[in-house]
Ligand SMILES: Cc1ncc(COP(=O)(O)O)c(C=O)c1O
């Protein structure tokens with residue numbers, strides 16, 4: 219097995235809300251060689267070849283890998299953290315096993331600007347996403363701190379066509 | 390030599406690995422899960438998490454967070470019923486519920502004015518589901534035992550769930566007597582809530598149990614308190630499992646339950662079930678040869694759990710159980726088995742019955758000795 223284990227180094231305790239829950243972990247191997255392949259399959263991942271780092275979101279949880287470090291943020295509780303680490307381990311190992319069939323992507327994925335994202339949002343500032351405005355949401359989506367699905371209205375008409383466009387530009 | 394035949398109350402013996410896991414945790418770890426940020430506390434977290442994962446595997450659940458730990462099936466059923474039912478709701482249940490289901494329902498009847506409707510049963514204790522759709526009219530929750538601890542009947546959950554879900558009614562089941570000894574798949578037969586206890590068929594320590602809650606279903610809490618995370622909020626967190634698990638967990642018990650689940654998954658629930666069917670067959674055949682003895686429930690071992698209740702004409706069941714213990718060293722349970730509803734169904738609510746309940750560690754010889762002893766007593 220390529221990635222045998224992921225050891226938790228710390229978990230932020232006594233936290234206020236989901237957005238401040240964070241954990242640092244150490245992988246049993248440096249996973250850099252898998253990163254371009256992950257970049258090729260993970261939608262909207264933020265890969266930096268020079269830094270050997272990749273960042274992406276899974277089920278609202280932020281995951282950043284730097285060499286053998288895996289940092290996880292915004293999980294709801296320790297059960298979710300452990301479940302996510304199991305998922306990451308499987309993902310890395312499955313990707314490693316399939317590297318010969320996968321196409322690596324060494325460049326950063328094309329990302330639209332904050333203004334492009336904003337232009338595709340409902341622009342109603344309804345705050346259902348928890349942000350103060352659609353512009354604030356666009357800025358956070360650009361930084362991959364939120365997901366497209368966090369804007370509920372996008373799932374409804376007349377916005378679904380824009381949602382599909384957003385999904386495409388982040389693909 | 391003592392023969393233990395009261396596995397329906399709690400299983401005995403436990404696998405040796407269960408006993409050593411409990412003492413190992415107490416000696417070598419001892420930390421509280423979900424709180425500290427030192428390595429041993431995180432190891433305790435991992436132990437609890439792995440226990441949830443094993444339960445997912447055993448019950449067919451998808452995500453560890455869907456498994457809520459409680460102290461037993463009784464607490465799980467209280468959480469499910471009190472966390473779900475609203476005033477004036479209407480519940481469809483069976484006519485053979487254990488008091489762990491029946492009493493919370495009766496309390497909700499008094500306090501929240503809920504309506505309780507019961508599925509009628511055949512004299513052998515089998516639920517009569519032919520006209521189920523009529524009983525489901527206006528119902529907001531179906532709450533049924535998966536297997537009776539008195540009649541040994543197994544409830545046809547697949548048919549009940551299909552009918553209930555057709556009308557968007559969620560299904561809660563009490564798997565206290567089935568988890569670990571009977572195949573369960575909450576994804577294949579999409580159960581919404583499933584209560585289990587850790588110390589019967591699951592072979593773990595007493596004081597362990599849990600409730601599986603389908604993803605997307607949120608219940609009111611039964612207790613509020615420290616959960617380790619999100620501590621500055623005055624309210625419980627919204628995400629399971631922490632939402633429902635206030636207070637320090639029974640981590641010693643869970644260490645044992647983890648070992649027990651590992652044992653069961655290694656042995657295989659299908660093989661455990663087959664062993665119980667084989668012993669039950671012998672038990673039923675033996676009981677059939679004893680004059681004036683009547684056992685209750687289906688006559689085919691395949692259609693029932695590994696427990697059989699019986700009475701001998703002219704014999705007080707309590708005396709029979711006492712004599713089996715004092716003169717033969719055989720432990721069985723008499724009385725109403727906390728399930729007066731089921732005894733009413735069998736017409737034994739005034740005298741009770743003798744219940745023999747088999748376990749994975751029982752062997753053919755145990756059944757043979759029991760049959761000989763009962764034959765003596767009945768003669
Ligand atoms: C059918 C049934 N439901 C619920 C329970 C309650 O289990 P516990 O006492 O572990 O809460 C039992 C056993 O006592 C039972 O047989």
Ligand code: SF4
Nearest residue numbers: 344345347352355369
């Ligand atoms: S939910 Fe969507 S529409 Fe509403 S403020 Fe947030 S981004 Fe704008």
